[in-house]
Amino acid sequence: MSKHLTKRTDDYSKWYNELIVKADMAENSAVRGCMVIKPYGFAIWEKMKEVLDKKFKETGHVNAYFPLFVPKSLFEAEEKNAEGFAKECAVVTHYRLQNDPDNKGKLRIDPNAKLEEELVVRPTSEAIIWNTYRGWIESHRDLPLLINQWANVVRWEMRTRAFLRTAEFLWQEGHTAHSTKNEAVKEAQQMQEVYADFAENYMAMPVVKGVKSESERFAGADDTYTIEALMQDGKALQAGTSHFLGQNFAKAFDVKYTSKEGKQEYVWATSWGVSTRLIGGLIMTHSDDAGLVLPPKLAPIQVVIVPIYKNEEQLNAISEKVNEFVSEFKKRGISVKFDTRDTYRPGAKFAEYEMKGVPVRIAIGNRDLENGTLEIARRDTFEKQTINQTEVINFVENLLNEIQENLFKRALNYRNEHITEVNSFEEFKEVIETKGGFVSAHWDGTAETEDKIKELTKATIRCIPNDVKEENGVCIFSGKPSNKRVLFAKAY
């Protein structure tokens, strides 16, 4: 494979796939549609998990763990949910292999080890969890129940793509139970806010908060709250969803509680999740033709220091100085790597960290030692600057904040420039085909119109934004009256 990335303008999709491999984030595995998340990619997921897990706990949630497998009879119980996922379920049918009598050294399924009931590998855990909650909830004193799980799930998608859509992926799924509808709705909305805050303030990825149209809702939900981001190629990415599940699962699994008044009532539910897909969003929001660009708050390595030396003596002198910086950076909670490998030249190291999106690179050579200086390069703008060594810690700390802000602003400008209001279907098609991005248009509220538009343009309704304003208009497709604009886009 060449050292250089395909340019985004040449082939965005190829650029994305190459970047993931060259930045050492992930690769395809021997299992169709499943990826191996390599240490560097996984380190980003660990950072995401750490921040999110803290936010979940601060909002009162606790973690637990439910089985990987869902017996088919439980999976069937909530019909819409079952229908929504049935076509992409991996199914365990046997629990033993045996030696293949026809093929020495090979194994085959033991025909005597067929399961009485097939087990679905969880595509999502509502069924197994609500079947469990029936035993946990008796009285209003047991509510709310606020539980999250970090887990792997499997959805046998036909077309897969690293991070964005893989047969197995890692995610968290929150599953909460409440005594009132109002409390459940508030919970679902709160988690949408938590996700939006994470996307914008950690991933530096601006999102539109909104609610899904009925056709785009999660299977089994009464309402789906979403955060929608915009990628550099003008396609939208659903980055996180939070569902108000009404009493659908409570009814399917007979989960009731005794109210303060002594009445038996069905419980109200939410579920919400984000996944390793976020890493795909992160890549496609910030990265450039030189490789990955990472916001400092999620970068596994925030600062890399590359020594420029001719002999061991010089390296020793540089190391002595650098080790002081390293310990100062660590004290401030800044993750730093001092790359002293003698098997690579500085130029190769520069290229590697550029590809890997390390926000700040410091180079320090013999001349710098004499002058008390060093060179600082920022990944987002490629700007370089020589500063005094005495300033380096404060300078870098400020620079990391500046880069975080700059990435968000840059992405926000791009996103805002790519929300286009249109008032006719001609205009709609034109914008979707050429400019891309979100298209804000009036819609008559029917699934037929939505389907028709999708069929003709591949654009779907991403959401009805939370901050939508009432405005009289007519549907761009049917001409029927509409009182608000919704956001359409082609999406991942």
Place this chain on the structure above:
Amino acid sequence: MSKHLTKRTDDYSKWYNELIVKADMAENSAVRGCMVIKPYGFAIWEKMKEVLDKKFKETGHVNAYFPLFVPKSLFEAEEKNAEGFAKECAVVTHYRLQNDPDNKGKLRIDPNAKLEEELVVRPTSEAIIWNTYRGWIESHRDLPLLINQWANVVRWEMRTRAFLRTAEFLWQEGHTAHSTKNEAVKEAQQMQEVYADFAENYMAMPVVKGVKSESERFAGADDTYTIEALMQDGKALQAGTSHFLGQNFAKAFDVKYTSKEGKQEYVWATSWGVSTRLIGGLIMTHSDDAGLVLPPKLAPIQVVIVPIYKNEEQLNAISEKVNEFVSEFKKRGISVKFDTRDTYRPGAKFAEYEMKGVPVRIAIGNRDLENGTLEIARRDTFEKQTINQTEVINFVENLLNEIQENLFKRALNYRNEHITEVNSFEEFKEVIETKGGFVSAHWDGTAETEDKIKELTKATIRCIPNDVKEENGVCIFSGKPSNKRVLFAKAY
């Protein structure tokens, strides 16, 4: 279910199962042999993970993630490993469900969605990982490769038991690759030390470090290093293992590297893991007839404060004082819960936290406010003491350390009292049947003798201790010469 636990002396196994439910740690699920880990049990696992993950990183390892599924052909590649796990593999054969035409509202497997090659749900990940490593390792510069994964695995065991042996369990598995045999052996031994340090200094669970006999080795390993703990019923628990895999997987998956001298060489390997089984070990090492007993370093709640009050005014006065303590405890990194629920009486709260093994309980009432005192109870010894409020923070901090030490000492005394040297098979049987624990005996080193002893007594060789001393003797069973004692026990 009764409020009280079955006594350990009456039925140890029943006591264990009841405790897990009453302490709110886990319960059986709708899937045979799979458990639901409830929030309180999972919080213990989170604490374990946090400590272990830090230790792995400090010893140079990084995390990654490999697929849940292993294609059958890869699974077969390392024959011993395949043979060892084939009989307990859950196998995915289909990737889609469809509506059952004979049963409205029900689903069935779609016969047209049969996988060309069956997928094994990983019972362990050597196969999928070594198949991947082939692409990652070319030169000596790529070594060592030091990777760990936190994951779920499935082993379809016939007899299961919460935490100790479940069809699905959570674990970590380290998989490392090295250029020399010596380095790989050192790595495997290092991880045994890491596990032993964790067991003794965090779980307060003494362990014997040793090496497995050939029959008890991991399938595919050249050597298995183990840490063996002793439960209160005199049975041993294999608590963690670290395997030197030789070049077995490198050969099965053709993983070679170019040495500094330019030669193609097979890579040397290790793997090592601990699982949610540790929680079972934790329970059975320290807990008593009143419920769970937790070492402070792994307790989700280290200190609980229960207010004793008659009216809201009293509660408010108490709360004002307690909130000061709470913020002081938090500053010192002590996790504290102030239980102000008005739906339970103090006595019920005392019982609940006793069952849940909270190390320190503080009770504070109106009288205490007047006197500037409070009552402290420790879970390990049930001792109570009234102290001045001014001392509470330092007192509790010291007490937590004392409890941690006391639990370890208590367990160590029990364990040491239960290592019995025997010199005849009569003595051996007598000790195994009556006293239990580890039996230190001479063994002739053959698998036949080992098997025979197992058949007759159900005791297995737990390990040949690392610190075994050379000593001439004769095998207790065969009378053949032996130069060291090994440890036998009945085991979980």
